Amino acid sequence: MYRETQIVSDVAKTPLTGEGTFTINVGPQHPATHGVLHLVITLNGETILNIEPHLGYIHRSIEKMCESLTYRQFIYVTSRMDYLSAHINNHACALCVEKGMQIEIPSRAQVIRVLMDELTRIASHELWWGAMAMDVGAFTPFFHAFRERETINDIMEETCGARLTMNYMVPGGVMYDIHPNFQKRVKDFLQLYKRKIHEYDELVTGNIIFQNRMKGVGVLTAEDVISYGCTGPVARGSGVSSDIRKLYPYEIYDKLEFDEVLETAGDSFARYLIRLREMNQSIRIVEQLIDNIPEGDFQAKTKAVLKLPKGEFYQRVETARGELGVYIVSEGGTTPYRIKFRSPGFSNLSILNHMVKGSKIGDLIAAMGTLDLVIPDIDR
Amino acid sequence: MWSFSKIANIIHEWLSQTFNVTWTTIIEMVIAGVAVISLFAVLGLVLVIMERKVSAWMQIRLGPNRVGPKGLLQSLADTLKLLVKEGMTPNGADKFLFNLAPFIAMMVAMLLLAPIAFAKDFQLWDLNIGVLYVSAISSISVISILMAGWASNNKYSLLGAMRSGAQIVSYELSAGLSVLAIVVLTGSLQLSEIVNSQANGWWIFKGHIPAIIAFITFIIAVTAETNRAPFDLAEAESELTAGFHTEYSGMKFALFFLAEYANVFIVCAIGATLFLGGWMPFHIGNWNGFNNIMDWIPSSVWFFGKTFFLIFLIMWFRWTFPRLRIDQLLNLEWKYLLPISMVNILLVTAMAILKWHF
Numbered sequence: 001m002y003r004e005t006q007i008v009s010d011v012a013k014t015p016l017t018g019e020g021t022f023t024i025n026v027g028p029q030h031p032a033t034h035g036v037l038h039l040v041i042t043l044n045g046e047t048i049l050n051i052e053p054h055l056g057y058i059h060r061s062i063e064k065m066c067e068s069l070t071y072r073q074f075i076y077v078t079s080r081m082d083y084l085s086a087h088i089n090n091h092a093c094a095l096c097v098e099k100g101m102q103i104e105i106p107s108r109a110q111v112i113r114v115l116m117d118e119l120t121r122i123a124s125h126e127l128w129w130g131a132m133a134m135d136v137g138a139f140t141p142f143f144h145a146f147r148e149r150e151t152i153n154d155i156m157e158e159t160c161g162a163r164l165t166m167n168y169m170v171p172g173g174v175m176y177d178i179h180p181n182f183q184k185r186v187k188d189f190l191q192l193y194k195r196k197i198h199e200y201d202e203l204v205t206g207n208i209i210f211q212n213r214m215k216g217v218g219v220l221t222a223e224d225v226i227s228y229g230c231t232g233p234v235a236r237g238s239g240v241s242s243d244i245r246k247l248y249p250y251e252i253y254d255k256l257e258f259d260e261v262l263e264t265a266g267d268s269f270a271r272y273l274i275r276l277r278e279m280n281q282s283i284r285i286v287e288q289l290i291d292n293i294p295e296g297d298f299q300a301k302t303k304a305v306l307k308l309p310k311g312e313f314y315q316r317v318e319t320a321r322g323e324l325g326v327y328i329v330s331e332g333g334t335t336p337y338r339i340k341f342r343s344p345g346f347s348n349l350s351i352l353n354h355m356v357k358g359s360k361i362g363d364l365i366a367a368m369g370t371l372d373l374v375i376p377d378i379d380r
Numbered sequence: 381m382w383s384f385s386k387i388a389n390i391i392h393e394w395l396s397q398t399f400n401v402t403w404t405t406i407i408e409m410v411i412a413g414v415a416v417i418s419l420f421a422v423l424g425l426v427l428v429i430m431e432r433k434v435s436a437w438m439q440i441r442l443g444p445n446r447v448g449p450k451g452l453l454q455s456l457a458d459t460l461k462l463l464v465k466e467g468m469t470p471n472g473a474d475k476f477l478f479n480l481a482p483f484i485a486m487m488v489a490m491l492l493l494a495p496i497a498f499a500k501d502f503q504l505w506d507l508n509i510g511v512l513y514v515s516a517i518s519s520i521s522v523i524s525i526l527m528a529g530w531a532s533n534n535k536y537s538l539l540g541a542m543r544s545g546a547q548i549v550s551y552e553l554s555a556g557l558s559v560l561a562i563v564v565l566t567g568s569l570q571l572s573e574i575v576n577s578q579a580n581g582w583w584i585f586k587g588h589i590p591a592i593i594a595f596i597t598f599i600i601a602v603t604a605e606t607n608r609a610p611f612d613l614a615e616a617e618s619e620l621t622a623g624f625h626t627e628y629s630g631m632k633f634a635l636f637f638l639a640e641y642a643n644v645f646i647v648c649a650i651g652a653t654l655f656l657g658g659w660m661p662f663h664i665g666n667w668n669g670f671n672n673i674m675d676w677i678p679s680s681v682w683f684f685g686k687t688f689f690l691i692f693l694i695m696w697f698r699w700t701f702p703r704l705r706i707d708q709l710l711n712l713e714w715k716y717l718l719p720i721s722m723v724n725i726l727l728v729t730a731m732a733i734l735k736w737h738f
Binding site: 203 | 439535701
C-alpha cells in the first residue's frame with residue numbers, strides 16, 4: 001500500500017530551503033518523543049526532507065560526575081541513564097569494576113543478577129510495546145502492558161527497595177539477598193504473562209491497520225545497521241547478529257539455553273516482532289533459573305575502599321536497547337580517571353534521518369517508536 | 381404509547397389561545413432553540429463521561445470516580461473549569477477567524493440537530509429534503525477546522541487542518557452514497573418518511589446485503605468525517621500534539637470538544653434513523669405478543685438506545701484501533717470504499733426497481 005504512493009526519490013532531491021519547505025520543532029516537549037528529545041524536521045507538506053536531532057536538553061554530565069565518585073558510588077548514577085534497564089546499567093559497571101579488581105563473585109549472586117537483568121528486559125519491552133502502540137494511535141495497549149509491568153516492578157520493589165532506579169548490583173555481587181517471596185512472585189508473574197501474552201497479538205500484532213503502518217516502513221539494510229553502529233533489536237531486525245549475551249557471554253549466559261531472535265525484513269514490523277519474541281526468550285531464561293538459585297553468599301568479600309589498578313577496562317553487556325559499553329580509565333586511585341559509556345540509544349538515534357527521510361510524519365513517529373529510544377540514555 | 385407530542389400540543393394550544401399567530405410562532409421558535417442548546421450541552425456532558433467510562437472499562441482502569449455518584453458529575457466539573465479559564469488568543473493568530481472557528485463548529489452541530497426525529501412525532505423541523513440538508517450542513521464543519529488551523533498560525537495546526545480537509549471532503553462521498561442507498565429504497569428524502577417506511581422492519585434487515593454494505597460503509601465514513609480514531613489524523617496526538625486545536629484553550633477549546641461529541645451523536649442518530657428504524661420499535665413478522673411488548677417501550681427509548689449503541693461502536697473503534705497514515709486513509713476511501721459504494725448503489729437501485737426487498 002505504501003510503495004505505490006511513495007514520492008520519496010523526487011522529494012528527497014529537493015533542496016531543504018525555499019518554496020514549499022518548512023521546519024517544525026518536534027520536542028523537546030512533545031507527546032511522541034517519550035521524553036525530551038528535540039527533533040528539527042524539514043518538511044515538504046507531509047513528507048520529511050530532513051531530520052536533525054538536537055541533544056542537550058537533559059544533559060546531566062553523568063560521565064564527568066562519575067570521575068569524582070568512588071567505584072562504589074558511581075554505579076548509582078548510572079541507574080539514571082537508561083532508566084528502563086537500570087539493573088543492566090548497574091550490572092555493566094559492576095562487571096567492569098570486578099574485571100579490574102579481579103573479584104570472583106559467588107554463583108548465587110550471578111544467578112540473581114541474570115534473573116534481575118531478564119526481568120528488567122521484559123519490563124522494558126512491555127513498556128516499549130505500550131508506548132509503540134500509543135505512537136501509532138492506539139491507547140489501550142499501554143494499559144494492558146502496564147498490567148504486567150507493574151507486577152515486575154512490585155517484585156523489584158520487594159527485593160531491591162525501589163521500582164525504577166534499583167541500584168541493586170554492587171561490585172562483588174548484589175546489595176541484599178533476595179526477598180523470601182521472590183521466587184513465588186516471579187512464578188506468579190510467569191503464569192500471568194503466559195495467560196495474557198496472546199492479548200498482545202490479538203490487540204496489536206494481528207491488527208491490519210497496525211501491520212500496514214509497520215510493514216515496509218523504516219527499512220534498514222544490514223549494511224546501514226552496521227555502518228551506523230546500531231545494536232540490539234534494531235540490528236537484529238535487519239538480520240545482524242548482535243546479542244552480546246551470545247557473542248561475548250558474561251556471567252552465566254553461556255550456560256543458559258536461549259535463542260538470539262533474528263528477523264531479516266529490516267522494517268518496523270521486524271523490529272516489533274524481535275522485541276515481542278525477545279520477551280519470550282527472557283521468560284525462558286527466568287524459567288531455567290528461578291528454581292535453581294544456588295545457596296551461598298550473595299556478595300563476595302571485598303575491601304571497604306575499592307582501588308582499580310592502573311589501566312583501561314572495558315565491559316559490554318546487552319541492555320534492552322542494545323550494546324552498552326562501560327570504559328573505565330584508572331590511574332590507580334579510588335575514583336576513575338575517566339569514564340565513557342557507549343550507550344545503545346545514541347547510535348540507534350543516529351540512523352533516524354537515514355531511516356525515515358522521504359516518508360510521512362506518521363511514519364516518523366511509528367519508526368522512531370521501533371527504535372525504542374530512552375532519551376536520558378542518549379543525552380547523558 | 382406515551383408520546384412527547386402531547387406536551388408539545390398542550391404548549392401549542394395554550395400559546396395559540398394566549399397570543400396571536402406571529403407571537404406564537406416566535407415563542408415556539410425560542411423554546412425550540414433553547415431546547416436544542418440544552419440538548420447540545422447535555423449531550424456533550426453525557427458523551428464525555430460515557431467516553432471516559434467506556435475507555436476506562438476497555439483499559440482495565442476505573443475512570444472518573446470522585447465527583448458526584450460514581451464520578452458522573454466529572455464532566456460538569458470539567459466544564460466549569462473550562463468556563464473560568466482564560467481564552468487565549470496567540471499573538472500571531474488571525475484574531476477574527478481564530479475566534480470565529482469554534483462557533484462555526486458548534487453552529488453546524490446545532491443546525492444538524494434540527495431535522496432529527498428523537499421520538500414519535502417529536503421532531504423540530506420535518507423538512508422534505510432532510511437527508512440532503514444533513515449532508516449539506518455537515519460538510520460545513522470542515523470550514524471551521526480549516527479556519528482554526530489556518531488562523532492559529534501554528535504549523536501543527538495547519539498540518540492538522542490540511543489533513544482534515546483532505547479527509548472530510550473524501551469521506552463525504554462514501555457517506556453520501558451509503559445514505560443514498562436508503563433514499564433509493566425509500567423513495568424519499570424526508571427523515572420522518574424514512575422512519576415510517578421501516579414500520580414493518582428496519583432497512584438493515586429489509587435491504588438484504590446491499591443495505592448491510594451501505595451500513596458498514598456509512599459507519600466507516602462517518603467515523604472519518606467526525607475525526608474520530610482510527611481516522612483522527614486531524615488531531616493525531618502522538619504526531620501533531622493536538623492538531624487543529626493545539627492553540628485553543630478555555631471555552632473555545634470546549635466548543636470544539638463539544639462539537640465533536642455532538643457530531644458523533646448526530647451521525648449516529650442519522651445512522652440509527654436510516655438503517656435501524658429511528659424510533660421504530662423492533663418487530664418480528666407475526667409475533668403479535670412480542671410486537672406488543674416492544675410497542676410498550678417508549679419510542680424515545682428506542683431512538684436513544686439505537687443511537688447510543690452506534691456511539692458505543694464508534695467509541696469501541698477509537699479505543700481499539702491504531703491510527704491510519706494519511707496516504708492509507710485516502711487510499712481506503714478512493715480505492716476501496718468509493719468503488720464499493722458506487723457498485724452498491726447500482727445493486728440497491730436494481731433491487732428497488734425489481735422490488736426484491738421486503
